[in-house]
Amino acid sequence: MSQLGQCRLAQRDGMGTNQRYLAMHGSNRKAMLIRLNEHPEERQATLDNVIRLLRSQFPPPSPLQIANMEVWPRLTKVLPHVISALHAFERAWPRMPGSMLFAKLISDVSGMDLYDRGLISEAYKLNSAVVSMLDSLQHPLETPLRGDALTILGLCTDNMAITKRREGLAIRRKCLDVRQRCFKAIPPEKVTLDDKIRLYNSYTDLVCSQQQINDFEGVQENLALCFEQYKIWGPEDDITLAYEYAKYYNQISYVLLWENRGDEAVAYSDKAYALIEKASPGTGLSRVYLSDYAHILFQNGDRREARSVLETLYEISERECGKDNLRTLEISLNMAIMDFLMGDFVNVR
Amino acid sequence: MVSNSSYSHRSRLENTITIGQRISGWPKENTVRGRYYLSQVLLQQAEVKKSLSDRVDGLKMEEASKQDLDGLLKLDDSDIATKHRGDLPMLFDYLVHWENRLVTPRKAIVPATSVAACAIQTNGTGVMEDTVAALNERNQAAFNSNINRVLKVHAHETDERVDLPIESVI
Numbered sequence: 027m028s029q030l031g032q033c034r035l036a037q038r039d040g041m042g043t044n045q046r047y048l049a050m051h052g053s054n055r056k057a058m059l060i061r062l063n064e065h066p067e068e069r070q071a072t073l074d075n076v077i078r079l080l081r082s083q084f085p086p087p088s089p090l091q092i093a094n095m096e097v098w099p100r101l102t103k104v105l106p107h108v109i110s111a112l113h114a115f116e117r118a119w120p121r122m123p124g125s126m127l128f129a130k131l132i133s134d135v136s137g138m139d140l141y142d143r144g145l146i147s148e149a150y151k152l153n154s155a156v157v158s159m160l161d162s163l164q165h166p167l168e169t170p171l172r173g174d175a176l177t178i179l180g181l182c183t184d185n186m187a188i189t190k191r192r193e194g195l196a197i198r199r200k201c202l203d204v205r206q207r208c209f210k211a212i213p214p215e216k217v218t219l220d221d222k223i224r225l226y227n228s229y230t231d232l233v234c235s236q237q238q239i240n241d242f243e244g245v246q247e248n249l250a251l252c253f254e255q256y257k258i259w260g261p262e263d264d265i266t267l268a269y270e271y272a273k274y275y276n277q278i279s280y281v282l283l284w285e286n287r288g289d290e291a292v293a294y295s296d297k298a299y300a301l302i303e304k305a306s307p308g309t310g311l312s313r314v315y316l317s318d319y320a321h322i323l324f325q326n327g328d329r330r331e332a333r334s335v336l337e338t339l340y341e342i343s344e345r346e347c348g349k350d351n352l353r354t355l356e357i358s359l360n361m362a363i364m365d366f367l368m369g370d371f372v373n374v375r
Numbered sequence: 376m377v378s379n380s381s382y383s384h385r386s387r388l389e390n391t392i393t394i395g396q397r398i399s400g401w402p403k404e405n406t407v408r409g410r411y412y413l414s415q416v417l418l419q420q421a422e423v424k425k426s427l428s429d430r431v432d433g434l435k436m437e438e439a440s441k442q443d444l445d446g447l448l449k450l451d452d453s454d455i456a457t458k459h460r461g462d463l464p465m466l467f468d469y470l471v472h473w474e475n476r477l478v479t480p481r482k483a484i485v486p487a488t489s490v491a492a493c494a495i496q497t498n499g500t501g502v503m504e505d506t507v508a509a510l511n512e513r514n515q516a517a518f519n520s521n522i523n524r525v526l527k528v529h530a531h532e533t534d535e536r537v538d539l540p541i542e543s544v545i
Contacts, residue, residue, distance in 0.1 A: 146400035187404035188447050188470045237473040239453050240480055283479045318474055325479055355395045356475055359405060362387040363412050363477060367464075369419075 168207035
């Protein structure tokens with residue numbers, strides 16, 4: 027490093043502040059990585075160091091995969107480094123074995139918080155890498171980390187629309203199998219509420235795939251299974267369960283709409299938003315639930331009110347996630363479609 | 376004269392699609408759905424302005440989106456394409472994430488008369504009678520809710536003339 031510094035190929039910056047960093051040209055970095063390939067032991071030690079440093083900057087997030095807006099600044103800081111470390115790892119030759127620590131770091135960084143902010147392709151790529159790494163390390167199917175990665179992968183496929191719908195369903199079925207195996211592997215006396223929540227989360231995830239294909243009867247069946255459990259675990263005003271109940275009310279509202287019970291659908295969707303705001307305030311998921319509420323309201327005939335909710339949501343999303351963010355753009359598209367469906371054209375004519 | 380809002384629908388759609396295609400994670404299905412609505416805006420404008428070029432552009436875009444729709448629906452195992460044939464808002468919505476849809480299919484309502492007939496046929500078996508009574512009650516509730524929505528939509532129409540696809544009402 028000192029040699030690079032002397033040759034002015036690398037520069038230390040931000041000294042004396044808490045934002046110290048090392049700047050160097052990308053081609054130098056690539057050259058160093060190629061050179062490291064000639065020294066596999068040194069290369070492994072370097073990667074371990076990178077993992078250790080990044081881990082210290084990014085403690086594990088919610089084990090229940092609940093998004094938390096306070097995680098976002100930390101995530102923004104480590105995400106480019108994790109992507110860069112993964113690229114280096116994938117391009118290393120001879121191949122590197124990977125490690126559970128690395129897989130866990132990638133999974134944590136690309137978990138619900140990354141998905142929540144609409145960084146779908148990044149989340150998809152990183153979680154696919156986690157699954158591949160676990161496979162290459164020959165970890166058993168019932169590895170909890172595999173279930174976490176598959177959960178996020180499934181959610182990503184929802185956003186990737188019809189092209190990935192079949193894959194999404196297969197991922198969710200696999201995830202349910204993994205989580206069932208994980209659950210069975212825990213001695214009954216050691217089963218916690220968190221373990222049960224993780225298992226039933228895979229049912230609500232499977233429901234997302236059923237919603238995609240308008241299988242409302244299947245949705246209803248699986249949600250009833252979950253709802254019975256939630257009631258056993260505790261009431262919906264229990265903060266630890268609000269997130270689970272929110273998912274139930276949000277998803278069942280689409281079933282109610284299908285059953286021609288629009289007013290109830292609106293009421294349930296509204297309830298889902300109130301609960302998710304309690305459990306996971308200010309997150310992208312909370313905005314998604316508000317957007318769902320607007321969509322259901324629109325389909326139940328309260329079109330002006332629905333449009334107004336979506337407009338408020340657009341302003342928030344633009345401010346918090348940016349104009350070019352996937353979620354912001356999807357809201358914008360639906361606002362335009364709502365405008366068209368509400369049409370001034372008839373009056374014009 | 377074309378109202379300003381028609382231009383704003385058009386420009387919002389055009390801008391969103393253009394930006395969307397540039398960002399990672401934007402599915403092409405969003406573009407296909409957006410282009411279909413854009414084609415409808417163009418066709419509406421063409422009608423109002425008597426503009427041949429808008430009409431040609433609109434028709435071309437509509438045709439291209441329908442072809443994309445057909446291609447994408449081939450990736451699907453369900454019977455949605457045959458079940459909702461011709462219901463373009465429903466089918467274009469089916470392409471995208473379920474939480475982005477603005478058209479949800481509705482369960483067919485069994486006419487109250489056929490349920491009543493069923494009740495007569497099963498008279499004498501207590502359990503069935505109960506089931507039928509519950510069914511009847513549910514259907515009546517669904518029917519009432521539907522009528523309320525239709526009335527609401529019509530009330531809405533009197534001041535702003537809402538043009539609803541029939542499937543979103545029934």
